[in-house]
Amino acid sequence: MAGNREFFNRRLHSLLGVIPIGVFLTQHLVVNHFVTGGPDSFEKAAAFMGNLPFRIVLETVIIYLPMLFHAIYGLYIVFTAKSNVKNFGFFRNWLYVIQRITGVITLIFIAWHVWQTRVADALGTADVSYEMMHNILSSPVMFVFYLVGILSAIFHFANGLWSFLVSWGITVSPRSQVISTYVTIGIFVILSIVGIQTLIAFVS
Amino acid sequence: MSEKKTVKFIIARQDTPDSAPYEETFEIPYRPNMNVISALMEIRKNPVTDKGQDTTPITWEMNCLEEVCGACSMVINGKPRQSCSALVDQLEQPIRLEPMRTFPVVRDLQVDRSRMFDSLKKVKAWIPIDGTYDLGPGPRMPEKKRQWAYELSKCMTCGVCLEACPNVNSKTNFMGPAIFNQVRLFNAHPTGEMNKAERLNAFMDDGGMQGCGNSQNCVQSCPKGIPITTSIAAVNRDATMQAFRNFFGSDHD
Ligand code: HEM
Numbered sequence: 001m002a003g004n005r006e007f008f009n010r011r012l013h014s015l016l017g018v019i020p021i022g023v024f025l026t027q028h029l030v031v032n033h034f035v036t037g038g039p040d041s042f043e044k045a046a047a048f049m050g051n052l053p054f055r056i057v058l059e060t061v062i063i064y065l066p067m068l069f070h071a072i073y074g075l076y077i078v079f080t081a082k083s084n085v086k087n088f089g090f091f092r093n094w095l096y097v098i099q100r101i102t103g104v105i106t107l108i109f110i111a112w113h114v115w116q117t118r119v120a121d122a123l124g125t126a127d128v129s130y131e132m133m134h135n136i137l138s139s140p141v142m143f144v145f146y147l148v149g150i151l152s153a154i155f156h157f158a159n160g161l162w163s164f165l166v167s168w169g170i171t172v173s174p175r176s177q178v179i180s181t182y183v184t185i186g187i188f189v190i191l192s193i194v195g196i197q198t199l200i201a202f203v204s
Numbered sequence: 205m206s207e208k209k210t211v212k213f214i215i216a217r218q219d220t221p222d223s224a225p226y227e228e229t230f231e232i233p234y235r236p237n238m239n240v241i242s243a244l245m246e247i248r249k250n251p252v253t254d255k256g257q258d259t260t261p262i263t264w265e266m267n268c269l270e271e272v273c274g275a276c277s278m279v280i281n282g283k284p285r286q287s288c289s290a291l292v293d294q295l296e297q298p299i300r301l302e303p304m305r306t307f308p309v310v311r312d313l314q315v316d317r318s319r320m321f322d323s324l325k326k327v328k329a330w331i332p333i334d335g336t337y338d339l340g341p342g343p344r345m346p347e348k349k350r351q352w353a354y355e356l357s358k359c360m361t362c363g364v365c366l367e368a369c370p371n372v373n374s375k376t377n378f379m380g381p382a383i384f385n386q387v388r389l390f391n392a393h394p395t396g397e398m399n400k401a402e403r404l405n406a407f408m409d410d411g412g413m414q415g416c417g418n419s420q421n422c423v424q425s426c427p428k429g430i431p432i433t434t435s436i437a438a439v440n441r442d443a444t445m446q447a448f449r450n451f452f453g454s455d456h457d
């Protein structure tokens with residue numbers, strides 16, 4: 001018996017991608033979408049989240065630790081794969097590669113995003129607010145960076161949900177996997193609209 | 205003379221398991237209905253490259269010549285497949301032959317597929333009925349299920365799905381797609397089912413089923429049309445349940 005650490009790590013990685021990280025991503029996109037109702041509406045929604053009791057505990061347990069594990073183990077998975085879309089240009093193989101590329105883009109984006117907002121706030125060099133995001137996104141370079149980062153994260157989550165369903169044996173038959181492909185494409189489109197509307201609202 | 209058709213091959217050569225690979229080009233006369241093996245045999249008769257240089261005959265493996273043994277698998281124009289069923293008329297020229305480098309190369313196009321057989325041993329891909337006395341007939345299998353199981357049993361351990369898989373490589377110890385079918389097949393058998401937990405636990409161990417990233421190249425590449433990705437998801441489901449039983453305990457198996 002070689003032990004089954006790999007099994008445990010892999011299943012944990014898969015679970016954390018959906019619960020809590022995927023749930024948090026969706027919540028984060030929806031809360032920020034309040035900006036489409038004007039800066040005040042955004043400040044109110046953000047203040048509600050920011051004033052939740054035990055915020056630092058919640059953030060650590062629901063966001064930071066799971067994200068750290070998923071990102072580090074995710075990088076390990078990325079670097080042990082040998083992509084071969086050149087000879088095997090199938091739809092799923094492309095999504096497989098894009099899943100890995102968007103994982104890495106998302107990692108870079110999230111690191112930058114957390115640095116620019118939360119860390120800056122904690123160091124006292126800036127305050128997280130509508131004002132802050134408006135200023136950041138007014139730079140065209142940053143706007144594009146956020147657009148790419150957000151779309152990567154959403155793609156990674158939506159396609160990840162598809163593979164989560166396979167990894168746990170929830171969608172087994174080919175037909176169920178086709179249906180979940182359509183459902184996850186739907187999730188990608190809907191969340192992308194939410195994300196893009198939010199970005200536009202911050203600058204207009 | 206201008207009408208004399210030829211077939212051009214670019215073949216990866218490697219003299220020993222550790223030596224560096226190199227390429228040689230061959231041009232042989234065309235015959236109707238040639239397959240890749242008949243071309244290799246033609247080259248073997250007179251191993252001379254297209255530049256007129258003498259060389260050694262090419263090494264490859266073959267056995268059944270009817271796509272049921274899997275021995276002749278190699279990478280033909282970038283795709284892993286059986287060379288006995290690869291018809292020259294259907295291939296783009298020059299035809300490139302390479303070994304399936306996911307496996308250790310023995311020589312030229314011959315590889316060592318032992319890792320697959322070792323994996324089958326580890327997951328106990330058989331039905332243990334040996335003993336000191338006659339156990340009598342086992343439970344019967346419904347005909348419909350037998351027909352379904354027959355599809356999984358068609359696997360010839362050719363290794364094409366491992367070659368096509370981006371996660372079977374020297375950086376991982378993933379057993380590869382084919383093994384899922386066999387775990388599923390023997391767990392579905394009415395007698396084999398008696399060792400289901402043992403088989404699953406062996407497969408869940410490190411260096412077993414972990415590593416699949418759902419690229420689904422395997423099911424697209426399998427020459428036998430085996431529903432590999434359905435097997436993967438089905439075994440994933442069984443492993444989920446087995447993990448719960450292992451953790452929380454169960455009053456049976
Ligand atoms: C917004 C943040 C993220 C979310 C919502 C997320 C979500 C997910 C989900 C749901 C899966 C599917 C799990 C499965 O296949 O069973 C997944 C897989 C994956 N994630 Fe993430 N992830 C995020 C960030 C990252 C980061 C930063 C990396 C680091 C590079 C990463 C790398 C990976 C990799 C490589 C896989 C494929 C795993 C596999 O095929 O088994 N992810 N992710």
Ligand code: SF4
Binds near residue numbers: 360363385432
């Ligand atoms: S599952 Fe198909 S591709 Fe894989 S080893 Fe068996 S016959 Fe070959």
Ligand code: FES
Binds near residue numbers: 269
């Ligand atoms: S020789 Fe048996 S499959 Fe080709």
